[in-house]
Amino acid sequence: MNTDAEVTHMSSGETAIPRPVNYIADAWSDCATVEGQWNLDPNTREPVHPMVTTGPDDVERALRHAERAYGVGRWDDEARQERADTLERVAALLETRAEDIARTDSLTSGVPIGVTRKVAAFLPARIRATAADLRSIPRVRALAADGRDVRLYKVPWGPAAILTPWNGPSFIPAAKVVSAVAAGCPVILKPSEHAPGSAQIVVECFVEAGLPAGALQLVHGRGEVGAALTGDPRVKIVSFTGGPVAGRAIARAAAEDFKVLQLELGGNNPALVLDDADVEVAADGIFEGMTKLNGQWCEGPGKVLAHRSLVGPLVEALTERLAKTVVGHSLDEGTELGPISNAPHFATLQSRIDGLRALGATVHQPARLPELDGFFLSPTVAAGADPAKATAELFGPIVSVHAVDSAEEALRLANAHPSGLDAYVFGGDVERAIEIGSRVLAGEVRVNGAKIADLGDDSAQSFWGPAGLGGHGPAESVRVFCGDRVVGVDSPDLPL
Incomplete structure (x- = not known):
C-alpha cells in the first residue's frame, strides 16, 4: 500500500x-x-x-x-x-x-x-x-x-x-x-x-x-x-x-x-517545599509542572509536601495562577491548557479528585472552562488531605498540597510511597535543597524548577522502585x- x-x-x-x-x-x-x-x-x-x-x-x-x-x-x-x-x-x-x-x-x-x-x-x-x-x-x-x-x-x-x-x-x-x-x-x-x-x-x-x-x-x-x-x-x-x-x-x-x-x-511524584523556599518560585515551578502537557506526563509533580508556614501562601499563589489559565480547544493558538486526552482518563481524574475530597481536601478549581462538550477539567489544587493516604498517581493538571513541619517529615512522607521516577525540591539554600534531594527515592530530582529537558548532558536516569525497571x-x-x-x-x- x-x-x-x-x-x-x-x-x-x-x-x-x-x-x-x-x-x-x-x-x-x-x-x-x-x-x-x-x-x-x-x-x-x-x-x-x-x-x-x-x-x-x-x-x-x-x-x-x-x-x-x-x-x-x-x-x-x-x-x-x-x-x-x-x-x-x-x-x-x-x-x-x-x-x-x-x-x-x-x-x-x-x-x-x-x-x-x-x-x-x-x-x-x-x-x-x-x-x-x-x-x-x-x-x-x-x-x-x-x-x-x-x-x-x-x-x-x-x-x-x-x-x-x-x-x-x-x-x-x-x-x-x-x-x-x-x-x-x-x-x-x-x-x-x-x-x-x-x-x-x-x-x-x-x-x-x-x-x-x-x-x-x-x-x-x-x-x-x-x-x-x-x-x-x-x-x-x-x-x-x-x-x-x-x-x-x-x-x-x-x-x-x-x-x-x-x-x-511513573507514580505520584513528590514536590518538597522547604521552609526557606521562595513561594513565588515554588508556585511558578509547580504550576508549570502541573499544566505542562496538560499535566499528562509521568514525571510531573503530584504530591506537594510544603512547610506548614508556607501552605497558605502557596495555595493562594497557585490558585491565582490557575484562575488566569486559558483553557480551550487544543488547536486554538491562545490556549494554554487543552482537554484531557480520552474518556477513560477523564473519568479517572474525576475519581482522583473525588478521592482527595473524601480524604478531607479542600478542592480549588478556579479556571474558566470553554463552552465545548470536550473532556475539559480546570487545573486543580486539593489542599489538606491526609498525606499518608494521598498516594494515587494523579497524571493530570492536579496537585495535592500537604502541610509538614520539617524537611525530615517531608522526606519520610515522600519515601514512604515513592514515585521512583521524578521529584522536586524548592528551597532558598540550593546546597541544602540538593542534599535533601539526594535522599529522595527517585531517578531524577529537580531543584527550583519543573522543566522536561534533561538537567545535564549526561543525565542518565534510573527508574527506582515502583517507577519500573531500567x-x-x-x-x-x-x-x-x-x-x-x-x-x-x-x-x-x-x-x-
Missing part, C-alpha cells in the same frame, strides 16, 4: 486524522475495526476514526518477520555510518511533517498546539543525536589483556517490542524506535490505541528513509495485541511506557524467558538495546 495515496497530509485548516494502518513485513496493510469503538476528538467528543486492532495472524506475521530480520550483522565504521546516514534522512523527513505531527498530537493528547509544535520541532534533534551516537560509539573495542586479542562487542539483543502511551504520541515512539533501530534490534511498535496517528507518521518517515528490510514494523491495537507481542519468546527485549498494571503484567510474562525490560511506569538517558541505543559479549584468546597464564 502506498501511504501517500491513503493518508492525506493535514493542511493548516484541516483537523482530520486518518484511520490507522499497519506496516508488517515491509508492506502497509489495513487493520481490523473494533466494533462500536471510536477514537474521539477530546475537544468535542466527536468521532475521529474507528478504533482498530491487529488480528492474531497479522501479529504472527510481524513476529516471524522480526525473527528472520535479526542478525548480529556488521557494525564496523562503514556500516555504522550507513545506518547513521539513514537516520539523518529520517530527521529531514520529520522536519517536513512537523505540522502534521503537531496537529495530530494536539488532537489526540489534547495538548495545546503551541506546545505540540515545540515537541514536533525537537524530534529531528533527537534522531540526529542517536545518529551521532552511531558514529561515535564503536560496537567493538579491545580490552586490556596482556597483549592477547580480547574484544568487547556491543550486540543487539534481538527483536524488540516497543509499546508507547497516549500522552507522548510522537516523541516517545520516535525516541524509543530510533534507539532500537540504531542498535540493530528489529522493532515491532505498538502505539496506544487512544493516540495512534502520530506514531504512524513517525513510522512513515523511517520507512521512506530506507531502513533495511524488517528493521521496523507497526501494529495497532489494544492490550491484547501488546500482550501477544510481549509474551512471545521471539521477542528478546520489551520497552514500555505506561501504567503499573500493564507494566507488572509485562514483567510477569517476561520472567518466563528472561526478556530484557525497560519499563517506565532507565533512560544518553546513548540509549547501546545502554538499553545492546548486550555485552566478550570474545578473545584465552591464556594458560591466567590464575584460575
Whole structure:
C-alpha cells in the first residue's frame, strides 16, 4: 500500500486524522475495526476514526518477520555510518511533517498546539543525536589483556517490542524506535490505541528513509495485541511506557524467558517545599509542572509536601495562577491548557479528585472552562488531605498540597510511597535543597524548577522502585538495546 495515496497530509485548516494502518513485513496493510469503538476528538467528543486492532495472524506475521530480520550483522565504521546516514534522512523527513505531527498530537493528547509544535520541532534533534551516537560509539573495542586479542562487542539483543502511551504520541515512539533501530534490534511498535496517528507518521518517515528490510514494523491495537507481542519468546527485549498494571503484567510474562525490560511506569511524584523556599518560585515551578502537557506526563509533580508556614501562601499563589489559565480547544493558538486526552482518563481524574475530597481536601478549581462538550477539567489544587493516604498517581493538571513541619517529615512522607521516577525540591539554600534531594527515592530530582529537558548532558536516569525497571538517558541505543559479549584468546597464564 502506498501511504501517500491513503493518508492525506493535514493542511493548516484541516483537523482530520486518518484511520490507522499497519506496516508488517515491509508492506502497509489495513487493520481490523473494533466494533462500536471510536477514537474521539477530546475537544468535542466527536468521532475521529474507528478504533482498530491487529488480528492474531497479522501479529504472527510481524513476529516471524522480526525473527528472520535479526542478525548480529556488521557494525564496523562503514556500516555504522550507513545506518547513521539513514537516520539523518529520517530527521529531514520529520522536519517536513512537523505540522502534521503537531496537529495530530494536539488532537489526540489534547495538548495545546503551541506546545505540540515545540515537541514536533525537537524530534529531528533527537534522531540526529542517536545518529551521532552511531558514529561515535564503536560496537567493538579491545580490552586490556596482556597483549592477547580480547574484544568487547556491543550486540543487539534481538527483536524488540516497543509499546508507547497516549500522552507522548510522537516523541516517545520516535525516541524509543530510533534507539532500537540504531542498535540493530528489529522493532515491532505498538502505539496506544487512544493516540495512534502520530506514531504512524513517525513510522512513515523511517520507512521512506530506507531502513533495511524488517528493521521496523507497526501494529495497532489494544492490550491484547501488546500482550501477544510481549509474551512471545521471539521477542528478546520489551520497552514500555505506561501504567503499573500493564507494566507488572509485562514483567510477569517476561520472567518466563528472561526478556530484557525497560519499563517506565511513573507514580505520584513528590514536590518538597522547604521552609526557606521562595513561594513565588515554588508556585511558578509547580504550576508549570502541573499544566505542562496538560499535566499528562509521568514525571510531573503530584504530591506537594510544603512547610506548614508556607501552605497558605502557596495555595493562594497557585490558585491565582490557575484562575488566569486559558483553557480551550487544543488547536486554538491562545490556549494554554487543552482537554484531557480520552474518556477513560477523564473519568479517572474525576475519581482522583473525588478521592482527595473524601480524604478531607479542600478542592480549588478556579479556571474558566470553554463552552465545548470536550473532556475539559480546570487545573486543580486539593489542599489538606491526609498525606499518608494521598498516594494515587494523579497524571493530570492536579496537585495535592500537604502541610509538614520539617524537611525530615517531608522526606519520610515522600519515601514512604515513592514515585521512583521524578521529584522536586524548592528551597532558598540550593546546597541544602540538593542534599535533601539526594535522599529522595527517585531517578531524577529537580531543584527550583519543573522543566522536561534533561538537567545535564549526561543525565542518565534510573527508574527506582515502583517507577519500573531500567532507565533512560544518553546513548540509549547501546545502554538499553545492546548486550555485552566478550570474545578473545584465552591464556594458560591466567590464575584460575
